[in-house]
Amino acid sequence: MEINRTSRLPLYQQIYEILRGQLIRGKWAPGESFPTEFELIREFQVSRVTIRQVMDRLASDGFIYRQRGRGTFVAEPTLEEGLTRIISFTEDMRRRGLAAGTKVLVSTILPATDDVAIALRIKPGEEVVYLKRLRSANNEPMCIEESHLNHRLCPGILDHDFSIQPLREILESKFRIRISRALQKIHAVVSDEEMNQMLKTPNPSALLFIERTSFNDYDTPVEFLRLFFRGDRYSLYNELKD
Amino acid sequence: MEINRTSRLPLYQQIYEILRGQLIRGKWAPGESFPTEFELIREFQVSRVTIRQVMDRLASDGFIYRQRGRGTFVAEPTLEEGLTRIISFTEDMRRRGLAAGTKVLVSTILPATDDVAIALRIKPGEEVVYLKRLRSANNEPMCIEESHLNHRLCPGILDHDFSIQPLREILESKFRIRISRALQKIHAVVSDEEMNQMLKTPNPSALLFIERTSFNDYDTPVEFLRLFFRGDRYSLYNELKD
């Protein structure tokens, strides 16, 4: 874990990426002491302001919290992160104390419909990878997920087994596509017959319906996602300020 | 707008509050130039680092955005703010281009039920102000709002007219209670007969259901709120990072 002083990437960003990666990979347990400012100053040989810039960001991201006079500590994972960071379904369920499962229902290539084309900023009729999965938690159905990928950006992706390897991992390792941000819309809808069958919900049921467009580093839409969560089992949590 | 150098409140926080207040009150129009760093340095007579600390926060709050070489500008109001800041129903509707209306359905004092008591951290049976309102947008029903206030914190609040003056304003001016943060849970539920009548929705309909507990500066729960939004008319928006 070295920083590059000749890189055009600012020092604080390099250090941020390093520490953030270590936090996500679980280098420290929640509640454990995080290195002090002066330890990080020694380790990376930068000024205190630069280290504090990094720690301010890690704190506002919710990864660490600081206590004057005591030190800095690693924060517990929160459910709120599902509304601020892009985390996988598996990770989301783990935080809720549930074991995630996946069943691929459909995986094929289709011409883009008008709404999908608009979301992906492509022409209607262009090739879209359509992936429909049933997501479960503790072996009970939890969510229907319909993914639409711009096939031009990930040709041949259908050869992979989506029930084993996470989609984002495939995009990153095989196609060098990193999802850096996403915009989403959250609604409530009534389930239809087909959904009730798949989700084992009574008729009628309410579903938490999320439409999400994910973008790569160059702000090109990569994926358009529709998520239908069981309203009786899944809620979102967050904090409002001021 | 002066800062107090002998106050225990840090300079950057004082300046932040001043500028934030001016931004919220609309001192500058969206898109308009915000004062440059050096103008603010001159105005408040503090160092550049301090001003940047303020502007970093205003930027991450979404109030301003900066462009290297060009300057700093006032951001457009976004719908996302409804998921990060505590904004009033009226303000939320305004951002959606709708005119808000309010009809008070019930306003009374009740003993706290178990769930409300837990949320407000009081004993079951203690006095709670119960306020039920029908919120409308462009004269169409949009939301049923059930508010539960800890009556001990705002005795006599029922004398006010909630259809005219915003609840938060009454709390602030009459009882010196400032809501500084809130925790909420977002679900989807199916409407019942009574709700369908009030909201003029068909049976069955899906509602976006939000439960929110609001806290004052001392982290005491002040209000427990249940919001039932029409699923066909109301959605939440937000951005996910990385």
Place this chain on the structure above:
DNA sequence: TAGTGGTCTAGACCACAAA
């Protein structure tokens, strides 16, 4: 008392945009 995080300063050099 020693160590931690919180605040603040003056000053430097850089990249970028506009005139």
Place this chain on the structure above:
DNA sequence: TTGTGGTCTAGACCACTAA
């Protein structure tokens, strides 16, 4: 060329916690 925001430095003093 000028002015803007972006990054980085060394150093200072303070408030709080724990030993």
